[in-house]
Amino acid sequence: MFRVKSLNLDFMKYRRQALLLSLLLLLLSIGLLMFRGLNLGIDFAGGNLMQVEFASAVEVSQVRACLAEIGQDQAVIQAYSENGVIIRLKVEDEAARKEALMVLRERFPGLELLRFEKVGPVVGQQLRKEAFVAVSLALLGILLYITVRFQFRFAIVSVLALLHDSLITLGLFSLTGREISLTFIAAILTIVGYSLNDTIVVLDRVRENSKHVKQWGILKLMNVSLNQTLSRTINTSLTTFLPVLVFFLLGGPVLANFSLALLAGILVGTYSSIYIAASLLSEWYLRNPVK
Amino acid sequence: MLRRDRWRLIIVALVVIAALVSVFPIKGRINLGLDLKGGAHIVLMAKGTEANPLTEDSIDRLLAVLRNRVDQYGVSEPVIQREGRDRVIVDLPGVEDPEAALELIGKTALLEFRGVINATPAVPPGPQRPNYDSDEEYNRAYERWTAAKSEIEDLKADLLEQSETEAGTMVARDDEGRYYLLGSPYVTGKDLEDAKTDYDNLGRPMVTLAFNNEGAKLFDKATSINIGKQIAIVLDGVVVSAPVVQERISGGNAQITGTFSPSEAQRLSIMLRAGALPVAVEVLENRSVGPTLGADSIKQGLRAGLIGALLVVLFMLIYYHLLGIAADLALLVSLLLVFAGLISLKATLTLPGIAGIILTIGMAVDGNILIYERVREEYNSGKTPYASVDAGFRKALTTILDANITTLIASAVLYYFGSGPVRGFAVTLSIGIVSSVFCAVLVTRVLLQVLMSGSKVPFLTRKA
Numbered sequence: 001m002f003r004v005k006s007l008n009l010d011f012m013k014y015r016r017q018a019l020l021l022s023l024l025l026l027l028l029s030i031g032l033l034m035f036r037g038l039n040l041g042i043d044f045a046g047g048n049l050m051q052v053e054f055a056s057a058v059e060v061s062q063v064r065a066c067l068a069e070i071g072q073d074q075a076v077i078q079a080y081s082e083n084g085v086i087i088r089l090k091v092e093d094e095a096a097r098k099e100a101l102m103v104l105r106e107r108f109p110g111l112e113l114l115r116f117e118k119v120g121p122v123v124g125q126q127l128r129k130e131a132f133v134a135v136s137l138a139l140l141g142i143l144l145y146i147t148v149r150f151q152f153r154f155a156i157v158s159v160l161a162l163l164h165d166s167l168i169t170l171g172l173f174s175l176t177g178r179e180i181s182l183t184f185i186a187a188i189l190t191i192v193g194y195s196l197n198d199t200i201v202v203l204d205r206v207r208e209n210s211k212h213v214k215q216w217g218i219l220k221l222m223n224v225s226l227n228q229t230l231s232r233t234i235n236t237s238l239t240t241f242l243p244v245l246v247f248f249l250l251g252g253p254v255l256a257n258f259s260l261a262l263l264a265g266i267l268v269g270t271y272s273s274i275y276i277a278a279s280l281l282s283e284w285y286l287r288n289p290v291k
Numbered sequence: 292m293l294r295r296d297r298w299r300l301i302i303v304a305l306v307v308i309a310a311l312v313s314v315f316p317i318k319g320r321i322n323l324g325l326d327l328k329g330g331a332h333i334v335l336m337a338k339g340t341e342a343n344p345l346t347e348d349s350i351d352r353l354l355a356v357l358r359n360r361v362d363q364y365g366v367s368e369p370v371i372q373r374e375g376r377d378r379v380i381v382d383l384p385g386v387e388d389p390e391a392a393l394e395l396i397g398k399t400a401l402l403e404f405r406g407v408i409n410a411t412p413a414v415p416p417g418p419q420r421p422n423y424d425s426d427e428e429y430n431r432a433y434e435r436w437t438a439a440k441s442e443i444e445d446l447k448a449d450l451l452e453q454s455e456t457e458a459g460t461m462v463a464r465d466d467e468g469r470y471y472l473l474g475s476p477y478v479t480g481k482d483l484e485d486a487k488t489d490y491d492n493l494g495r496p497m498v499t500l501a502f503n504n505e506g507a508k509l510f511d512k513a514t515s516i517n518i519g520k521q522i523a524i525v526l527d528g529v530v531v532s533a534p535v536v537q538e539r540i541s542g543g544n545a546q547i548t549g550t551f552s553p554s555e556a557q558r559l560s561i562m563l564r565a566g567a568l569p570v571a572v573e574v575l576e577n578r579s580v581g582p583t584l585g586a587d588s589i590k591q592g593l594r595a596g597l598i599g600a601l602l603v604v605l606f607m608l609i610y611y612h613l614l615g616i617a618a619d620l621a622l623l624v625s626l627l628l629v630f631a632g633l634i635s636l637k638a639t640l641t642l643p644g645i646a647g648i649i650l651t652i653g654m655a656v657d658g659n660i661l662i663y664e665r666v667r668e669e670y671n672s673g674k675t676p677y678a679s680v681d682a683g684f685r686k687a688l689t690t691i692l693d694a695n696i697t698t699l700i701a702s703a704v705l706y707y708f709g710s711g712p713v714r715g716f717a718v719t720l721s722i723g724i725v726s727s728v729f730c731a732v733l734v735t736r737v738l739l740q741v742l743m744s745g746s747k748v749p750f751l752t753r754k755a
Contacts (some may be wrong), residue, residue, distance in 0.1 A: 009473055051584065094397075094574065114584040115392065118577040123334065125643065134708035141700040149693055183643050186713045189705050190650065193698030197654075204690045232664045239606060239660070240653030243599025247649045250598065251401060251650065252591040254584075256325070262650065 011226045012219040015279035020287050022164055022276055029171020041088070041181040044120040044128050048089040048097040050128075051253070055110030056266040057082040066107045080253035084114075088179075092120055131185045136187055137161075142196060150203060151272060155159050156200045162274040165268045172264050173257075183258040191265030194240070198233060198273035206281070218285040222278045228272075237270040244245055296740055303737045306729075307624060310631035320634050324641035324715055327589050330384040331392045331580035337377045343570060345377055347514035352569040354404075357381060357396065364395055364558075376577070389579030391554060397574050399527050400562035401478035404513060404545075405473035407521035407533055409453070409462065411446040414468030415439055463523070465530035466550060473523055473530075479514035482506025482508035486563035488556045489546075496556035497548040498563065498706065507543025515539040526559070573666040592645035600626070600652050607656055611663055617738040618659035622731040625655040629719065636722070641715030651723025657694075657730020662687040676743065684736055691731060695724050 042049050060077050064084055067075045076088040089096060097116065105111050139159060141241075146155035166188050173180060205225040213221050241263065248259035325332050339345035354371060360371045361383065370382035376543055386392045418432035437573060447462065450472040454460040458476030485501040490577070502510055513522060514536050523533040525549050531549045551559065604622065607615035629648055633640060666683030674682060706717035 025514050094393075112583070113581060115578070115580045116389070116577070118574060120573070120575040123576045124335075134704050137708075138628065138701045138704040141704065142697050145697060145700060182709075182713055183716070186643060186705055186709065186716045189701045190698075190716075193701035194654075195693040196697040196701075197657070200694045201690055204693060229664075232660050233662075235606075235610065235660045236654075236657040239603045239656050240605070240650065242602040243596070243649045243652045244646075246599040246602065247592075247595040247646060250591055250595040251587055251646070251649075253589060254642055258646060262646075290562065 008223075008227055009230070011278070012222050012282060015275070015282060016045045018275040019279050019283070022272070025171070026164060026170050028065060029167045029174070032171050032174040033167075038170070038174050039177050041179040041184075042092075042119045042124070043128045043182040044124050044131075044180065046092045046119050046124040048092055048094075048100075049113040049115075049117040050087045050089075050097065050101065052085060052101075052104065052112060053081075053086065053112045053114055054083040054085075054108045058086065058108060060087070062107075063087070063104070066103055067100055070094070070103055075100070080256070081135070086253065092118055094118065116215035127182060131182075134185065135144055135189065135192075139191060142192070146196075146200070150207060152202050153281065154207075157277045157280040157284070158203065158282060159198055161199050161272045162192045162195040162269075164272050164276055165191055165265055167266050168274060169261055173261065178257050178260065181257065183255060184261055187258050187265065190262060191269060194266060195199055195269035195272060198236070198269055199277045201228060201232060202229050202273055202277060203281075206278070218282050218289070222282050226278055227275060233270060233273060237266055241266050298742075299733055300737050303624075303734050307627070310624075310627050313628060313631045313634050317630065321630070322633075322637060322639045323589075324586075324639045324644070324712060325382060325384055325578070325585075326580050326638065326642045327585045327645075328385055328714055329389075329580050329585040330382065331389040331396075331577065331579040332384055333381040333383070333393060333396055333574060333579075334374075334576040335379045335381065335396070336575045337358075337570045337572055338378065339377075345570060349569045350377070350379075353572070354379060355705065356566050356568055360395055360561055363561045363565060366392075370741055375485065379572070383580070387582060388554075389581060391558060392578060393574070393579065394556050395561065397572060398562060399568045399571050400480065400559075400565075401527055401567040402483070402563060403476040403525040404478045404510070405461075405476050405521050405523050405525055406513070407471055407516055408474055409450060409472040410521075410533070411443045411450070413465075414443055430463045437693065443468065443470070443727050461528075463525055463528055463530045465533070466720070469530070471523055471530055471533065473525065476525075477522070478502065478506050478509040480567050482509065483563055484543075486560040488553070488560045489548075490547060496553045497546050498551075498556050498560045499637065500545045500547065500563070502543040502545070504543075507541070510543060510545065511539065511541040514541075528694070552740055588642050588645075588734055592642065592649075596649050596652065599649050603652055609660070611659075613742065614663050614739075616658075617735050617742065618656050618663075620738055621659060621734045622652065622655050624734050625727045625730040626652070628729065629722050632722035632726060633719065636718070638718045639715055639720075640719070641712040643712045644715035645720040645724060647716045647719035651727060654698075655727035655730065658727060659735055660692045661691055661694075662731060662735065680736075680739055680743070684732070688732060691728060695728050699724050 055126070060079050063077050064073070067073065067077070067194070072089055074090045076247050077085055079085045087100070089100060096117065101113065139162075140160075143159050146158055169188065169191060173184070202225060205228055206221065209221055209225050216224070244259050244262045244266065248256060248263060251259060301500060337345055337350060339349070339752050343349070351374060354373060357379065358371050361371060361381070366383045366386055368384055369608055370380065372380050374380050381396050383392050415436065417436050418429060420429050423429035449469040450462045450470055454462050454472055461473050463471050463473055465471070482502050483500055484503040484506070487499050489497055489499045491497050517536045518538065519535065521533045521535050524531045531547055547559070602621070604619045607618045609615070611618060626648070629651060632638075654747075660681055665687040666679050669679035669682045669686075670676065702717045702720040702724070706714055706721065
């Protein structure tokens with residue numbers, strides 16, 4: 001066992017390039033969020049959702065044509081299998097949903113309604129506010145915990161790392177136009193927790209090795225710590241990534257976006273725990289070498 | 292194994308036995324959320340009006356009527372609770388037809404019998420292109436139809452004008468597009484004693500009504516002065532039917548016929564028996580899942596979980612060999628503990644909850660990986676196997692705790708703010724974190740001690 005030899009990669013040599021890449025990705029994500037925005041699902045925007053399955057394979061265009069007849073051409077129709085689609089109506093009126101269902105039933109006999117959801121505008125607004133408060137509170141709690149357990153600098157770089165991870169995940173969702181629902185907030189908070197988990201393991205090692213900082217210099221300190229934790233970082237990312245990937249592929253349409261967010265978060269989180277936190281700490285130390 | 296280390300074995304054995312006892316047999320022990328077992332989650336907002344303001348009393352009566360309707364509909368273990376000032380949450384697990392359930396909950400069901408003062412004709416059905424030979428004929432038919440429609444609109448405006456000058460009157464529409472000018476109500480649903488579903492002699496479903504004494508008297512009077520005229524049966528402001536009174540009815544019985552399906556007739560009779568809602572309600576939020584989707588979700592979740600777990604188990608075996616076995620056993624125990632935790636906390640398992648368990652599978656072996664990597668380092672620095680394992684566990688412990696407590700903070704916040712499915716995710720994630728830390732720190736250690744006491748530690752080889 002333990003056939004993998006200890007590596008000695010010079011991660012810090014590329015810290016500036018890595019930071020630049022992250023900065024670019026961040027700017028891109030923020031730009032996307034500002035100008036393209038997010039595809040808010042009915043949880044936040046209000047509206048009606050129906051998941052239906054037809055007796056035989058049906059094209060999305062057929063469904064769209066059918067709904068256009070009753071003036072619902074704004075409906076978002078997404079196929080998740082040959083004969084299953086999720087339909088979102090922009091209006092939250094119950095009568096509109098019933099009318100849509102009626103014309104679909106007439107046109108496609110044997111249709112089965114698997115799920116329907118309605119969220120009124122009041123609830124949507126409330127959920128948006130709650131999601132914002134929840135994310136802020138979680139960040140605050142984590143900031144406090146790391147400050148107490150490590151030091152303030154560590155807390156700042158970890159929070160920057162997790163902001164990096166969640167913003168890039170959000171950017172990805174803006175780019176692909178995938179829907180943001182309530183479970184997406186759960187995914188973002190999980191990414192926050194996971195990203196930190198990774199970062200903390202690295203920082204923990206930095207703290208342990210920090211007695212050598214005078215002798216090694218900050219860059220070697222970071223490199224040694226990163227190399228020592230590298231196989232753990234990669235192994236844990238793999239063991240977390242694999243089950244979530246299986247769930248994304250086989251877990252059905254309801255949570256597909258949720259697991260996709262997790263997958264993206266795990267990938268970005270692994271990268272950021274190697275590069276972002278350590279690079280930021282080094283740069284900070286090089287400019288202002290306090291402890 | 293050293294004598295001083297025995298306490299670990301005892302704790303682990305006790306916990307595992309307790310978990311096994313609480314988990315098996317698993318059937319029926321886990322509370323499934325509405326998204327897995329099917330059902331409807333409905334949030335209502337009570338809406339007061341100037342004439343009928345919201346009071347504590349009207350909300351209490353609203354809850355009572357809703358409870359009554361749900362009970363009569365036959366839902367097991369419904370949840371009907373008030374939230375905040377004007378909201379009511381209704382959870383109906385396992386209903387076969389969530390659409391019907393929504394109808395049952397959201398309708399006021401205010402029944403009125405009113406005399407018909409005046410009425411417009413019905414709107415004829417619009418022309419269908421295939422019924423006409425040429426576009427021209429069709430267009431002419433279409434013009435005739437729009438003319439007829441606007442004529443009815445004009446008549447409706449007249450009716451509305453009349454109703455404004457006469458107190459107690461109202462204008463209501465029926466299914467066929469007729470508008471009626473109706474007098475003030477003779478009898479209402481308040482005076483009902485019973486309502487049943489029945490079939491008329493043509494086999495069409497109808498609802499039969501039995502009035503109480505007061506209602507019977509009022510109905511008797513109403514029919515006696517309206518012989519040869521229409522009386523409209525109005526439900527929530529819509530005319531269900533407006534039969535012509537043939538004779539005076541004094542027995543206190545009446546029927547409502549209309550274009551019902553049998554299940555609609557059944558719902559209507561339930562609502563009439565349970566009474567009208569004391570205030571109108573608006574459905575703020577509704578999440579309904581049919582029974583097939585729930586069963587599918589469980590199946591898909593289970594399959595994904597099993598395959599995911601298998602991949603992780605294989606990975607640990609291939610990468611860590613014998614140590615991997617210990618990690619895999621610890622993973623099994625950790626999953627067992629997650630289910631035991633769910634059951635003993637009476638938590639609800641939702642679809643995101645299943646995702647939380649799947650995430651736990653991956654994160655559970657993280658503790659083992661941290662420990663093993665540490666043990667390897669200690670061993671490579673020249674320590675004996677025993678000392679390496681000891682030092683590895685000791686040094687990895689704080690890392691494991693620090694890394695997991697932050698995730699726990701995030702999921703605690705999620706639990707506090709989330710509702711329903713999201714909360715289910717927070718619960719399984721939290722239980723998963725706690726149990727996987729327990730397993731990495733204690734279970735793995737016990738397993739390693741057992742392994743090491745039996746052999747000459749074949750699983751550590753020094754770095755070349």
